[in-house]
Amino acid sequence: xxxxxxxxxxxxxxxxxxxxxxxxxxxxxxxxxxxxxxxxxxxxxxxxxxxxxxxxxxxxxxxxxxxxxxxxxxxxxxxxxxxxxxxxxxxxxxxxxxxxxxxxxxxxxxxxxxxxxxxxxxxxxxxxxxxxx
Amino acid sequence: xxxxxxxxxxxxxxxxxxxxxxxxxxxxxxxxxxxxxxxxxxxxxxxxxxxxxxxxxxxxxxxxxxxxxxxxxxxxxxxxxxxxxxxxxxxxxxxxxxxxxxxxxxxxxxxxxxxxxxxxxxxxxxxxxxxxx
DNA sequence: TTAAATAATAGTAACTATTACTATTATTAA
DNA sequence: TTAATAATAGTAATAGTTACTATTATTTAA
Ligand SMILES: [Mn+2]
Ligand SMILES: [Mn+2]
Ligand SMILES: [Zn+2]
Ligand SMILES: [Zn+2]
Numbered sequence: 001x002x003x004x005x006x007x008x009x010x011x012x013x014x015x016x017x018x019x020x021x022x023x024x025x026x027x028x029x030x031x032x033x034x035x036x037x038x039x040x041x042x043x044x045x046x047x048x049x050x051x052x053x054x055x056x057x058x059x060x061x062x063x064x065x066x067x068x069x070x071x072x073x074x075x076x077x078x079x080x081x082x083x084x085x086x087x088x089x090x091x092x093x094x095x096x097x098x099x100x101x102x103x104x105x106x107x108x109x110x111x112x113x114x115x116x117x118x119x120x121x122x123x124x125x126x127x128x129x130x131x132x133x
Numbered sequence: 134x135x136x137x138x139x140x141x142x143x144x145x146x147x148x149x150x151x152x153x154x155x156x157x158x159x160x161x162x163x164x165x166x167x168x169x170x171x172x173x174x175x176x177x178x179x180x181x182x183x184x185x186x187x188x189x190x191x192x193x194x195x196x197x198x199x200x201x202x203x204x205x206x207x208x209x210x211x212x213x214x215x216x217x218x219x220x221x222x223x224x225x226x227x228x229x230x231x232x233x234x235x236x237x238x239x240x241x242x243x244x245x246x247x248x249x250x251x252x253x254x255x256x257x258x259x260x261x262x263x264x265x266x
Numbered sequence: 267t268t269a270a271a272t273a274a275t276a277g278t279a280a281c282t283a284t285t286a287c288t289a290t291t292a293t294t295a296a
Numbered sequence: 297t298t299a300a301t302a303a304t305a306g307t308a309a310t311a312g313t314t315a316c317t318a319t320t321a322t323t324t325a326a
Contacts (some may be wrong), residue, residue: 004321038276111253116251120248141303178285
């Protein structure tokens with residue numbers, strides 16, 4: 001079951017870098033422009049393999065397709081509930097906060113936390129009603 | 134568009150209270166035992182209405198059906214990645230931690246956070262390898 | 267360099283969760 | 297009571313994703 005290289009795999013990585021937190025379908029459409037015979041199944045299979053290997057992140061959204069992120073550095077995501085744009089948090093989020101929450105969760109449930117899905121929703125600056133910060 | 138009462142609606146609320154963070158399908162099966170003619174569409178429609186009204190919570194899980202929770206008090210959820218059981222955090226999670234994270238996210242993205250999905254994954258006490266806490 | 271072993275692919279079918287549609291029924295307010 | 301219409305059961309349709317399969321491409325080692 002050793003992993004092999006393929007042209008398609010390279011194109012998927014390139015598309016991920018070019019697009020902004022794309023869905024599988026968006027990756028597929030992007031690649032189809034230059035390589036029309038690529039199959040959607042190939043895109044899904046590779047994204048799943050990469051996410052399983054920890055090479056990329058999978059971002060689940062309620063009632064919407066998963067999105068993928070080649071940036072595996074610890075960061076979080078905010079979606080604007082008005083325009084749907086997705087924003088990255090940067091490294092200024094204190095990692096200590098996450099640890100504290102993990103500990104609190106472990107203390108009251110007895111579950112050893114290994115990962116967490118944290119997706120925020122709100123109104124982005126551009127969508128904020130004019131004259132408000 | 135004023136909301137009306139119905140037998141089915143009552144049964145859905147009862148099933149939610151009886152079951153533990155059930156999916157729509159689980160609510161449907163539970164009710165079918167005593168009211169076989171209920172329709173899955175009715176279960177979905179009512180769960181959606183209730184969640185929209187803030188009367189219940191919707192818990193999205195990546196690649197799995199949404200689950201519903203009649204407990205709308207602020208609390209979080211941990212899923213055991215071994216056995217799949219879902220655990221509630223209790224009121225001992227300091228709400229201040231959440232506020233701090235919201236603020237950090239707002240500071241670096243400019244998005245005014247209105248809600249967040251926080252679902253933790255780990256290994257529960259029962260699934261922990263024997264001889265470990 | 268071939269050649270055998272098999273991972274990866276394209277194309278398509280199938281599946282799961284959820285929503286949409288529609289004719290009928292039940293609830294409500296006057 | 298009855299008129300207006302929200303809610304329902306049953307079913308069809310949709311979206312996202314996975315499964316299947318015959319073929320192709322990559323890899324390893326003779
Ligand atoms: Mn990101
Ligand atoms: Mn709960
Ligand atoms: Zn916006
Ligand atoms: Zn467990």
